Structures are given as structure tokens and as C-alpha cells.
Amino acid sequence: MSPAETLTVALTVNGEAVTRDIPARLSLADFLREELRLTGTHLGCEHGVCGACTVLLDGEPVRGCLMLAVQARGRAVTTVEGLAATDGTLTPLQAAFQKHHALQCGFCTPGMLMTATALLAETPHPTADEVRDAISGNICRCTGYVQIVEAVLDAAGTAP
Amino acid sequence: MKAPPFAYAAPSTIAEALALLAAHEDAKVLAGGQSLMPALNLRLAAPSVLVDINGIAELSEVSLTPTELRLGALVRHKRIGTDAAIAGAVPLLGLACPHIAHGPIRSRGTIGGSLSHADPAAEWPAVCLAADAVMEIRGPAGPRHVPAEAFSLGVFTTALRPGELLAAIRFPVARGRAGFAEVARRHGDFAMVGAAVTVELGPDGRCADARVVLFGASDRPIRRRAAEERLRGQAPGAALLREAASLAAEGLDPPSDLHASAEYRRRVAPVMVRRALADALSLPEARLAA
Numbered sequence: 292m293s294p295a296e297t298l299t300v301a302l303t304v305n306g307e308a309v310t311r312d313i314p315a316r317l318s319l320a321d322f323l324r325e326e327l328r329l330t331g332t333h334l335g336c337e338h339g340v341c342g343a344c345t346v347l348l349d350g351e352p353v354r355g356c357l358m359l360a361v362q363a364r365g366r367a368v369t370t371v372e373g374l375a376a377t378d379g380t381l382t383p384l385q386a387a388f389q390k391h392h393a394l395q396c397g398f399c400t401p402g403m404l405m406t407a408t409a410l411l412a413e414t415p416h417p418t419a420d421e422v423r424d425a426i427s428g429n430i431c432r433c434t435g436y437v438q439i440v441e442a443v444l445d446a447a448g449t450a451p
Numbered sequence: 452m453k454a455p456p457f458a459y460a461a462p463s464t465i466a467e468a469l470a471l472l473a474a475h476e477d478a479k480v481l482a483g484g485q486s487l488m489p490a491l492n493l494r495l496a497a498p499s500v501l502v503d504i505n506g507i508a509e510l511s512e513v514s515l516t517p518t519e520l521r522l523g524a525l526v527r528h529k530r531i532g533t534d535a536a537i538a539g540a541v542p543l544l545g546l547a548c549p550h551i552a553h554g555p556i557r558s559r560g561t562i563g564g565s566l567s568h569a570d571p572a573a574e575w576p577a578v579c580l581a582a583d584a585v586m587e588i589r590g591p592a593g594p595r596h597v598p599a600e601a602f603s604l605g606v607f608t609t610a611l612r613p614g615e616l617l618a619a620i621r622f623p624v625a626r627g628r629a630g631f632a633e634v635a636r637r638h639g640d641f642a643m644v645g646a647a648v649t650v651e652l653g654p655d656g657r658c659a660d661a662r663v664v665l666f667g668a669s670d671r672p673i674r675r676r677a678a679e680e681r682l683r684g685q686a687p688g689a690a691l692l693r694e695a696a697s698l699a700a701e702g703l704d705p706p707s708d709l710h711a712s713a714e715y716r717r718r719v720a721p722v723m724v725r726r727a728l729a730d731a732l733s734l735p736e737a738r739l740a741a
């Protein structure tokens with residue numbers, strides 16, 4: 292096996308199979324944004340600190356900026372575009388974000404939603420502390436986090 | 452920024468990975484990518500070849516005997532923090548894990564990557580030193596074993612030679628108690644200073660053995676033997692812990708950086724040791740300042 296600068300990747304993104312020839316150095320986040328035009332995945336820092344690029348890899352939250360797209364071969368990726376139903380019906384979590392004003396500029400929101408979606412899949416009824424811990428790697432410059440925590444708790448049916 | 456161009460290979464065996472490393476002098480191993488990818492994106496590293504070891508199944512293996520826990524280098528932080536058998540065998544692993552970064556980073560980052568990266572403020576190298584772990588290395592000259600203390604050699608520097616791969620980490624199953632404490636700017640950030648300790652109590656309730664490790668206080672995790680010596684043979688109590696803690700901080704020459712001054716680290720180091728010992732020995736009152 293010799294190292295290659297361009298590779299063919301086949302993976303599933305939001306339930307759809309995709310195949311592309313891509314440069315090895317392309318990050319998963321750039322692949323989603325530039326190759327697939329799924330620009331909901333945001334890039335803030337590109338070194339793992341802000342969390343805006345968080346997507347799900349086989350259901351687990353990962354940093355899209357810290358993974359190569361070629362490493363997602365054969366895996367299932369879910370982005371913020373994959374949350375709502377095809378008719379636009381929001382998930383309970385998304386609806387709770389809307390209801391609680393858990394976003395202002397919205398830059399952090401895709402990462403927050405993906406991180407919280409993963410939390411609720413693993414821990415359906417988290418405490419406020421567990422929610423804060425889960426989103427501790429996601430930076431929001433606007434909201435002060437309080438409404439985000441309230442929204443996640445509301446979606447989980449755990450009244451804040 | 453974006454990573455510079457490189458060629459990529461994903462071997463499925465250790466032998467293939469070693470052959471790739473031998474064939475490409477400036478090749479780099481890609482494990483969880485949670486330190487290497489930031490370095491690439493910031494253009495601090497520009498290897499010509501990345502050897503992705505994520506497809507090598509044996510590197511993700513965990514095995515446990517009555518006396519030994521063996522973690523493949525590719526075992527991810529998340530698994531270490533959630534697998535009760537791992538924390539049961541070596542409690543320090545379970546205590547330290549929640550302090551490492553955040554969920555999405557723990558789902559990719561690996562123990563072998565953290566050890567190979569050798570950040571002086573990282574938790575795993577300190578835990579390995581306190582838990583008396585041995586590194587299992589594979590390379591062109593065959594396998595070799597290096598104890599934790601001889602593995603971490605300085606800032607981003609280890610005993611790994613060019614072309615070598617860290618394959619696994621072996622821990623003796625803990626016989627005693629463990630404690631862990633650190634202070635970071637925000638939860639999940641790298642520690643400014645931290646302490647990892649193990650204590651074995653004899654049948655008489657006295658400390659039969661202890662290991663006291665500080666991290667973030669030097670260019671690598673360091674054992675504090677004077678503190679260990681002070682504890683040995685003694686009955687645990689708040690005063691003893693305070694003495695051991697101040698011995699642990701004696702002669703420290705910690706770094707100053709953006710996150711904390713050397714003076715702050717020197718001041719906080721004994722507090723971390725005292726808290727870690729107090730937790731290990733279930734002496735909550737000894738956590739409090741004198």
C-alpha cells in the first residue's frame with residue numbers, strides 16, 4: 292500500500308450515500324461544506340476549541356475540523372441539516388432552542404445542537420450539570436449559555 | 452487554517468505501519484488526531500506522509516488479567532472513562548479521564564496519542580507514572596518495553612525513536628487507593644498544575660507505599676520521592692498530608708506561560724497533592740487548608 296494524496300471516499304451523510312475523490316488533507320468539516328455544500332457545519336477555530344464544527348460520526352460527537360474526510364470512509368455522518376424531518380419539522384431539541392431563544396447570532400448553534408443531540412441519545416434525562424458538562428467544549432459568544440441549558444432540559448422533559 | 456498537503460496511508464497491521472514509517476522518513480502517525488490535526492491546521496507540522504493507525508484492530512484491544520490491565524495505544528479516552536472494568540482495575544484512569552478535554556475530543560483522542568504527544572500538562576502521562584505503567588513499543592529493531600518514568604522525557608519529547616510505534620500500555624492492577632486533583636482555567640482545559648497519587652495501606656492502617664506525581668509543574672510529569680518517603684510507614688492524617696504536600700513542592704521550578712505564572716504553579720502544586728492524597732485516603736477534612 293503506498294500513500295496517496297488523492298483518495299476516493301464513500302460514506303453516508305444524513306442518510307444518503309456519497310462518493311467523492313478528494314485530497315487527503317481535506318478535513319471532514321471542509322468536505323461537508325465545500326464538496327457537499329452542507330454549510331450548516333460551521334468553522335470557528337479549526338483547532339478543536341470552539342465546537343462549532345461538531346458533527347456526529349456513527350452517532351458520536353466529533354470535531355469536524357480535527358478529522359480527515361478520508362477517515363470517515365464507510366461511516367455515517369450526521370450534520371445539523373440531518374436533524375429536522377424532510378418536511379422541515381424540527382426535532383424536539385431544535386424546537387426547544389427556538390422556544391427558549393437559545394441562539395442569537397446562530398454561529399455556535401449547529402455545534403450545540405449536535406453535541407446536545409448526542410447527549411440526549413446517551414443520557415435521555417440529563418441534569419443541568421450534565422448538560423453544562425456536555426456543552427463545555429462549545430463556545431457561545433452571545434447567549435451566556437443559560438437559555439441553551441434550559442432548552443436542552445426542556446427537550447429532555449427535565450424541567451429546568 | 453487548513454492542513455498542508457500530505458499523502459495518506461491507512462495500514463491494517465502493525466507490520467504494515469512500521470514498513471510505511473521506515474519507508475518515509477518524515478512520516479507521522481495519525482491516531483485520534485486531536486493534537487496532530489490542530490498542529491497541521493496551524494501549520495506547526497508538515498509531514499509528507501500520514502500513517503493512519505485507526506484501522507489496526509489490535510491497537511484497540513483491552514485485556515485484563517487478575518494482575519495486569521493492557522490498553523492498546525488506540526483505546527480512546529471515552530472508552531477509558533466509561534468502561535467500568537478499566538477504572539475498576541486502575542482507578543486513576545477513571546478519576547483522571549473527565550478532566551481531559553471535552554466529550555467530542557474524548558470520543559476520538561487516544562491514550563497512546565496523548566502519551567506520544569507528551570504535553571507536560573496532559574493527564575495520561577502523569578497517570579501512567581503514578582500507576583507504574585510500562586509502554587510497549589514496536590519498531591524496526593523489534594519490540595521493547597519502557598517504564599513510564601523513562602518514556603516521558605520533556606516537552607513533546609518521549610523515548611520513542613524514529614520509526615517506532617507505541618503499541619500498548621501495561622498497568623499492574625492497582626492494589627491500593629488513588630487520588631487525582633488538578634486546577635485548570637476552565638473545565639476541560641489543560642491543567643495548570645495537577646497531582647496523581649496512589650497509596651497502599653498496610654494491615655496496620657499505615658501507608659505501606661505511595662507514589663506522588665505532579666504534572667504541569669515541570670517539562671514532564673515528575674515523581675516526588677521525598678513526599679513518598681515521608682508517607683511510608685506513617686498513619687494517615689491531615690498533618691502528615693500537609694507535610695508530604697509541602698515536600699512534594701520543594702525544589703520545583705515550574706514554567707511560566709500564558710495560563711499561569713511559575714509562582715502560581717509553585718503555590719498550587721502542594722494544594723493539589725494534599726487534595727489528591729486526601730481523596731485517596733478518604734480524609735475530607737485534610738482537603739481543607741490548615
Ligand SMILES: Cc1cc2nc3c(=O)[nH]c(=O)nc-3n(C[C@H](O)[C@H](O)[C@H](O)COP(=O)(O)OP(=O)(O)OC[C@H]3O[C@@H](n4cnc5c(N)ncnc54)[C@H](O)[C@@H]3O)c2cc1C
Pocket residue numbers: 338339340479480481482483484485486487488489524525550551552553556559560561562563564565567568572573574575611615616617618639640641642
Ligand atoms: C480543545 C482540546 C482540548 C484538549 N484538552 C486536553 C486536556 O485537558 N488534557 C489532555 O491530556 N489532552 C487534551 N487534549 C489533547 C487530546 O487528549 C489528544 O487526544 C491527545 O493529546 C493526542 O491523542 P490523539 O490520539 O488525538 O493523537 P494524535 O493527535 O493523532 O497524535 C499526537 C502525536 O502523537 C503521535 N502518535 C499518536 N499515536 C502514536 C502511537 N501509537 N505511536 C507513536 N506515535 C503516536 C502522532 O504522530 C502525533 O505526533 C485536548 C485537545 C483539544 C483539541
Ligand code: FES
Pocket residue numbers: 333334335336337338339340341342343344345354355356357
Ligand atoms: S472549528 Fe472545529 S472546534 Fe472550532
Ligand code: FES
Pocket residue numbers: 393394395396397398399400430431432433434
Ligand atoms: S448564538 Fe452567537 S455564538 Fe452562540
